[in-house]
Each structure stands twice: as structure tokens, then as C-alpha cells.
Amino acid sequence: MAPERPARHAELYSLQNGSDVRGVALEGVEGEDVRLNPARAAAIGAAFARWLQKRAPTANDAETRVALGRDSRLSGESLASAAAAGARSAGAMPTDVGLATTPAMFMSTITEGYEFDGGVMLTASHLPFNRNGMKFFTSRGGLGSADIAEVLDIAAQLVDDDELPQESEHSLAPHEDFLPAYAASLRKRIIDGVGAGERPLEGMAIVVDAGNGAGGFFAGSVLEPLGADVSASQFLEPDGTFPNHIPNPEDAEAMESCAAAVLRAGADLGVVFDTDVDRSGLVLPDGQQVNRNRLIAALSAAVLRDSPGATIVTDSVTSAGLADFIKARGGVHCRYKRGYKNVINKGVELNEAGVDCPLMIETSGHGAMRENYYLDDGAYLAVCLIIEAARAKRAGGEGLASLLDGLKEPAEAKEARLKIMLDDFGPYGDDIIARFIEFCNGSAAPSSWTSEEVNNEGWRVRVDEGDGKQGWALLRKSLHDPLLVCNVESDTEGGLEPILEALRGFLSQFDKLDISKL
The missing domain is CATH 3.30.310.50 (Alpha-D-phosphohexomutase, C-terminal domain)
Structure with a gap:
């Protein structure tokens, strides 16, 4: 049995939200007290560094390198400064990568030339402006809930031992851009996938709606260099007040806003990201929204064409029509549990048992592919469907709509x-x-x-x-x-x-x- 946690640290422990940390980080909403403040961010940053050192000890703790990125939230810079100071106080070497996405922070641990020992993403996904949080990665993937509990135990001990920097010592770590390297990997995936030279998206108009989160780079750094017309894209500028709509591909207003932009521009496709770009939704040329069951269906159709008989893992709330669709396309549907970590871990488990399971995805839009490190990456999933659309356009086909043929939807x-x-x-x-x-x-x-x-x-x-x-x-x-x-x-x-x-x-x-x- 785990030792009882001291009541004096109740607010620190209350920040755990499954496999990440989340809490109110800004004043301004009545009845919502700040709990994720710089002092706690420093404690958690130091604790994560200690956790890394414990698992991968080096001759010199300063060799433990930690990357810190953040989305567009107003509290991001102050919390990143605090977490960096905390990591420094634990003997690690923090690096500020600035504006980033959650999937990019995992990739920073495995990309040649970077290979950080750990990555921290400051984000609270689609939650309101006054919230923030922390997600943690190593080269083995995201930390699980038991890992987060251990990090918070270490943080509580550091607070008790008074081993943390004062707020006056908080400052951003030395800066190193990583998003360009991540964008380059997405461009390469499209070039290889379409197989039509260095500008495979020439002649395509694609609307990117980043909702003023961290996904604006996708238009200018991924699609435009490949020839796409992204001029009708909207809300690309990072703005932590989220003045236009919630950055969330499950949100009706966000999807309708992008659909309207696609129709106005006569675009071939629209892409909607959540704040930290681990989820996405798409819009077809006629304004049809591809999220939730439709997103799962489109990706399943593409996967099952190349891997007939494969198993697709989803959460528990998928429609009956989706199960029939997967079966009709020759696949096996494993309807599992809510929680994207549950869904992804089930896919990992099946693959380790010898079951062909290339795709695992929740109706929220959190989806991972075996070929992409089991990483829930909204940009990568969007890239997979953009490749399908580009191939279809070059072949004179129907586009992504054909991937949804036969999907029965509820009344x-x-x-x-x-x-x-x-x-x-x-x-x-x-x-x-x-x-x-x-x-x-x-x-x-x-x-x-x-x-x-x-x-x-x-x-x-x-x-x-x-x-x-x-x-x-x-x-x-x-x-x-x-x-x-x-x-x-x-x-x-x-x-x-x-x-x-x-x-x-x-x-x-x-x-x-x-x-x-x-």
C-alpha cells in the first residue's frame, strides 16, 4: 500500500489529471483559485529532472537535458521559466524550445541532433484560457499516471526540504528552436507519401484553422513549402485569449467556422487543430465535417486498404455504424475504453501479442499509429489524410469522401x-x-x-x-x-x-x- 500523502500538499497532488498535470494558472474567473503557480511549476520541473536522473543516471547530472515547450496560453512563459529554474536546481540542463506542440515535445527526445532526455509541454489542451498544465515525455513515450504520481511525490519532498529556487531566480532556459525540425519531418512524410516530387500539394487549396493555438506553423511551415495554397487559413496567430473560437476539433463552432472558410475559398480541404495539436479534424470541399466517428472511419478505410484484416482500437462510445463500417472494410473493431492512453496502450498490447493493430483512436480525435511511435499526433493524422486527398486529386478521383462510403450514421x-x-x-x-x-x-x-x-x-x-x-x-x-x-x-x-x-x-x-x- 502506498504511504499516505501529507495533507499540506493536497493542492499539489490535486494537479494530477491522469497522465498529466492540470490546474487553474491565472486569476480572473470567479470561484477558480490559482493552483498551478510558478512555485509549483518549479517544484514539478525539479522533480521531473530528479525522476529522469533516477531512471537514467549519468556520470554528471548536468548531462540530463530537458526540453520545455509551450502552447499559446498566457501563463505559459512564466510557468516554463519556473519549470526551467526547477530543473536547473536539480542539476539538469533545461532548454527552452518556445512555441511547440505536444507531439513535437516527444519527437524532441528521439530526433537526431536533439535527443533530449526528457520533454515537458506546458498546455491544457482545449480548456479555458485560465488553465494550464504539464505533459511529460521520454524517448519511451509519455509518462503514465503512476509516473506522474511519483513525480509529484518527489516534488512534495523537495518543497519540504526547501531545495527549490526562489521566484526571483526563475528565468527562461537558453533557447533552441525545435518546431522547424518537426515540421521538416511532416513535410518529408507528405513528399514520400504522395510520390510526386518536392511540391506534391501544388494545385491544392487547404484551409488551416489553428484557433490561435500552437498549430499555425502547419500552414506556413508544412503545407505552403509543398505547393499548397494556404491563403484562406485563419486564426494562425498564437493568442492565449482564444478570441475566435475554442481550439477543439470536437467543438461545433470550431468545425463550422473552418467549414465556412473552406466553402468561401472553394478549398480542397480544411484542417482544425486543438491548442497543442495532438488532435485534429478535417473538412471536405462541400463543408462536410470529418471528426469523431467520421475521422475514425476515414483513417480506418485508408489503413485497412493497406493492411487488410487489421484490428482498429477505439474508445467505448463509437457508433454502431462505425463497427459495421470497419467490418465491411475487412477489419476487426476492438471497442475498448474512454481515455486516449487506454486506447493507445491497448493497441500496443495487441501488437506485442502478435495482433496486427496499426491504428488506435478515440472519438475525441486523439489517435495514434503504430508507424509513428504510437504517438497521438493530430498533425500526423492530418498529414495521412492530406496524402490521401493529394493522391486522389492527381488521379482524378473523388477525394476523401470516398473513404467514408458506406458509413451509416445515427439519426x-x-x-x-x-x-x-x-x-x-x-x-x-x-x-x-x-x-x-x-x-x-x-x-x-x-x-x-x-x-x-x-x-x-x-x-x-x-x-x-x-x-x-x-x-x-x-x-x-x-x-x-x-x-x-x-x-x-x-x-x-x-x-x-x-x-x-x-x-x-x-x-x-x-x-x-x-x-x-x-
């Missing part, structure tokens, strides 16, 4: 996040799920419901809607929050309500569960 869909009104919410949620399983497998459930044969998270049922149509419902616990999440889809107009009514009837018996959003 109605809903996600409801139901709050558990208890501090110790875990056991209560577990009990509800256990009783839901009994309900679904007993005589009280609607006769049209059938439990899925495989459930890796929560419990999912198929709903026979007649005439060959099918809905489904999934009840699961949130990964981190005091919530039960209910996902429901129906193939028929008006088909959602009967499923929701049955769920309300079952869940109404639990007085500590707020079902008002159902």
Missing part, C-alpha cells in the same frame, strides 16, 4: 453527464453500474434490449428498432469526475426518447444521482 444521438452528489462517488457509481448490468440482463429491461457481448467499460446494450434499424445505450463512469455518463444513439427519428425513458425509469431509484440532464 439521433445524445450524451448526458449525470452528477453523483457524493464526495466518495466511486463506490456509488460502481453500484449503479452493477445494478444496471443486472437490469439489462433481467426481465425488467425492455424486450428490445440486448447486452453487447463485449463490454470493457460500463455496460452497453443494443436496441432493436425494427426494420433492420438499431440503437444503443452505454452507461459508464467518468474517468476522473463524479459523474456517470450516458451515451445513446438511434437509427430512427424519434427513437432516442424511448431509450432515454427506459434509462430514466431505471436511474430514478438512485437519490444521489442527478438525472435532470437525461
Whole structure:
């Protein structure tokens, strides 16, 4: 059993969010106190350096080199300065790489000529402007949740031992650009993939919407040098206030904004990135949005063409139509759990067991490919589909739309996040799920419901809607929050309500569960 953590460090430990660190980093939002401040960033930076030294000891700790990058958030520079000072105080040699992406920070640990021992990315993905966070990498990949817990334990000890620099000692580390090297690797992937010389995107118009995050480089440093017209791109300038829309390919406003720009420009394609570019979504020439199930389908179609019979790992909330699509394309669908780390780790596990699994992707847009170090890289996934579009254009084909042929989409869909009104919410949620399983497998459930044969998270049922149509419902616990999440889809107009009514009837018996959003 792990030793009990001291209460005086409760706020430090509260920063852990699964496999990264996140917290409020700026004042200005009522009721949200700053918890990720420079002092804690310094402690965590020092702790990560100590963690690296412990795992890869060198004759001289100063040989431990740590790269620090950040997205466009307003608090990024001050937190990066603090983390650098912390790493320095632990005997490591920090390097500031400035504006960066999360995937680039992993690549900084394996790219020839750089090969940092560790990389730190200051980001909070698509969360509001006042948040920030830290993601950590070595050449073996991103740190897991157990690693983060250990780093925070080291940080707490450093605070107790008063071994950290004062805020007056915080300063950015010596600067070295890395984003150009990362952009060059993406350009090479497109050149090799299209196979049409040094300007394979000549004649293509592509709209990049970076949402004022870190992804603006993709237009000017990746696509334009290859011949693409990126003149209709928007919100490329880094601005941590995010004045135009949330940088998030799951966000309707972000996708609609890019779709409008594509239609105005008559472009061949649009690309939407989240703040730190580990997720992406695309827009087709007719404005059709390719994210969530469509993004998974498009990538699956491309992968299965080259790797027939391969397994595609997804999270648990993918549509029934996607499962049918993957099967029809000759693939095997492994519907696993929410959480991109869970999805990617399952893909790694399958490959190590001898199962051909080239793609693992969550509906959020976090997706990784075996050929790319199992790295969830939104720019790399966009590159893969840009290659498909460029090949199709040169061949006079239909473009990316053909990759989606046969994807059946639901007529109605809903996600409801139901709050558990208890501090110790875990056991209560577990009990509800256990009783839901009994309900679904007993005589009280609607006769049209059938439990899925495989459930890796929560419990999912198929709903026979007649005439060959099918809905489904999934009840699961949130990964981190005091919530039960209910996902429901129906193939028929008006088909959602009967499923929701049955769920309300079952869940109404639990007085500590707020079902008002159902």
C-alpha cells in the first residue's frame, strides 16, 4: 500500500489529471483559485529532472537535458521559466524550445541532433484560457499516471526540504528552436507519401484553422513549402485569449467556422487543430465535417486498404455504424475504453501479442499509429489524410469522401453527464453500474434490449428498432469526475426518447444521482 500523502500538499497532488498535470494558472474567473503557480511549476520541473536522473543516471547530472515547450496560453512563459529554474536546481540542463506542440515535445527526445532526455509541454489542451498544465515525455513515450504520481511525490519532498529556487531566480532556459525540425519531418512524410516530387500539394487549396493555438506553423511551415495554397487559413496567430473560437476539433463552432472558410475559398480541404495539436479534424470541399466517428472511419478505410484484416482500437462510445463500417472494410473493431492512453496502450498490447493493430483512436480525435511511435499526433493524422486527398486529386478521383462510403450514421444521438452528489462517488457509481448490468440482463429491461457481448467499460446494450434499424445505450463512469455518463444513439427519428425513458425509469431509484440532464 502506498504511504499516505501529507495533507499540506493536497493542492499539489490535486494537479494530477491522469497522465498529466492540470490546474487553474491565472486569476480572473470567479470561484477558480490559482493552483498551478510558478512555485509549483518549479517544484514539478525539479522533480521531473530528479525522476529522469533516477531512471537514467549519468556520470554528471548536468548531462540530463530537458526540453520545455509551450502552447499559446498566457501563463505559459512564466510557468516554463519556473519549470526551467526547477530543473536547473536539480542539476539538469533545461532548454527552452518556445512555441511547440505536444507531439513535437516527444519527437524532441528521439530526433537526431536533439535527443533530449526528457520533454515537458506546458498546455491544457482545449480548456479555458485560465488553465494550464504539464505533459511529460521520454524517448519511451509519455509518462503514465503512476509516473506522474511519483513525480509529484518527489516534488512534495523537495518543497519540504526547501531545495527549490526562489521566484526571483526563475528565468527562461537558453533557447533552441525545435518546431522547424518537426515540421521538416511532416513535410518529408507528405513528399514520400504522395510520390510526386518536392511540391506534391501544388494545385491544392487547404484551409488551416489553428484557433490561435500552437498549430499555425502547419500552414506556413508544412503545407505552403509543398505547393499548397494556404491563403484562406485563419486564426494562425498564437493568442492565449482564444478570441475566435475554442481550439477543439470536437467543438461545433470550431468545425463550422473552418467549414465556412473552406466553402468561401472553394478549398480542397480544411484542417482544425486543438491548442497543442495532438488532435485534429478535417473538412471536405462541400463543408462536410470529418471528426469523431467520421475521422475514425476515414483513417480506418485508408489503413485497412493497406493492411487488410487489421484490428482498429477505439474508445467505448463509437457508433454502431462505425463497427459495421470497419467490418465491411475487412477489419476487426476492438471497442475498448474512454481515455486516449487506454486506447493507445491497448493497441500496443495487441501488437506485442502478435495482433496486427496499426491504428488506435478515440472519438475525441486523439489517435495514434503504430508507424509513428504510437504517438497521438493530430498533425500526423492530418498529414495521412492530406496524402490521401493529394493522391486522389492527381488521379482524378473523388477525394476523401470516398473513404467514408458506406458509413451509416445515427439519426439521433445524445450524451448526458449525470452528477453523483457524493464526495466518495466511486463506490456509488460502481453500484449503479452493477445494478444496471443486472437490469439489462433481467426481465425488467425492455424486450428490445440486448447486452453487447463485449463490454470493457460500463455496460452497453443494443436496441432493436425494427426494420433492420438499431440503437444503443452505454452507461459508464467518468474517468476522473463524479459523474456517470450516458451515451445513446438511434437509427430512427424519434427513437432516442424511448431509450432515454427506459434509462430514466431505471436511474430514478438512485437519490444521489442527478438525472435532470437525461
